[in-house]
Amino acid sequence: MARLLNGIKVVELAGLAPVPHCGMMLADFGADVTVIDKKHPVVEQRMNRGKTMKEFDLRKPEDIKKVRELCKTSDVLLDPYRPGTLEKMGLDPLSLWNDNKGLIICRISGYGQTGRMKDEAGHDINYVAMSGMMPTFAGREASRPWPPVNMLADFAGGGLSAAFGIVSAIHARHHNGGKGCVLDCSMTEGTAYLASFVQHYYDQxxxxxxxxxxxxxxxxxxxxxxxxxxxxxxxxxxxxxxxxxxxxxxxxxxxxxxxxxxxxxxxxxxxxxxxxxxxxxxxxxxxxxxxxxxxxxxxxxxxxxxxxxxxxxxxxxxxxxxxxxxxxxxxxxxxxxxxxxxAKPSPRVQTMEELTATATRSKL
Structure with missing residues (x-):
């Protein structure tokens, strides 16, 4: 396979399905992906093809510093956590941009970084249900909506959508002075966006x-x-x-x-x-x-x-x-x-200026 992303460096904070899938796709296309994982993870990670593995304890300040050092020379940071977790860890986007203005921070979550459900737990079944598409998947005669296998929200609406956003953001740096951005990748919204065909032809x-x-x-x-x-x-x-x-x-x-x-x-x-x-x-x-x-x-x-x-x-x-x-x-x-x-396009892009303005407004 052509290494189209050769030279691109990615820091992947270990998480479940969509983040390792996204990191794997980037690695498959040539990116240098470094996974930061616990010494004894609760869930075995099997989508680590082509990645470099490092064991950090992100509860320790010294290991957070190591992540920051990696981010200084990287192109992408993959965030698998609920909204606000990076900030609590001391890895908020604005401070990371102080060290590396070109860093692309891809935040994959169930419902997005804002909104009343941003902190809610969920799984693929919930994101598909919230996309408006589950009744259509089940079929007209189904006795109840039936959730598809978790490929849809986790991997298509999540991992694949995030990878597309990352590649788009890398391209944008060639035209915006080398500035990175935050990609707000909601698995719910990504799933809804995948259903554009159904939305546009449902009257048929x-x-x-x-x-x-x-x-x-x-x-x-x-x-x-x-x-x-x-x-x-x-x-x-x-x-x-x-x-x-x-x-x-x-x-x-x-x-x-x-x-x-x-x-x-x-x-x-x-x-x-x-x-x-x-x-x-x-x-x-x-x-x-x-x-x-x-x-x-x-x-x-x-x-x-x-x-x-x-x-x-x-x-x-x-x-x-x-x-x-x-x-x-x-x-x-x-x-x-x-x-x-x-559905509107997903993931969303936040420029450095937009995030700075939002942070400024929140302090007022």
């Missing part, structure tokens, strides 16, 4: 909304065999990584894989989760009955700020009106294409 009923439309999973041309009815769930985690119908016939996306998140969820719901692993069918039934007690929007308010990886499933006609998307002005209403909401 033969593609999406007719009974045997091409992309519903019910079209005789594309569908082979019969869809089997849902069978008994074998693994308990599947019960907390699915959608649940609400009182108004809409759905909530429930994805609290980690113990701390599903414990938070059970506390919010007032449900006894002790049977989660011993009787998954029982807990599934209980959760189904519980979510039917309130409307989707009522549940959204209940879970707001609770850090449970529980989000509403939004559809293409309402996605632009939801709070987080309004905060960040993520969509524009189209007068064409059936009046759907059209």
């Amino acid at each position: 009923s033969h593609l999406f909304t007719d009974k045997y439309a091409a992309f519903t999973g019910e079209c005789p041309i594309y569908r082979y065999g019969k869809v089997k009815e849902e069978v008994a769930i074998e693994n308990a985690w599947k019960n907390v990584f699915r959608t649940y119908k609400t009182k108004d016939g809409k759905f909530m996306a429930v994805g609290p894989l980690e113990p701390k998140f599903h414990q938070n969820m059970f506390e919010v719901l007032g449900v006894d989760g002790d049977d989660l692993f011993s009787d998954p069918e029982l807990i599934t039934k209980e959760l189904e009955e519980t979510f039917l007690q309130k409307t989707r929007d009522e549940w959204s308010k209940v879970f707001e700020g609770k850090d449970c990886c529980v989000t509403p499933v939004l559809d293409i006609h309402e996605v632009g009106t939801y709070g987080q998307h309004v905060d960040r002005q993520n969509f524009t209403k189209s007068d064409k294409f059936g009046g759907t909401w059209i």
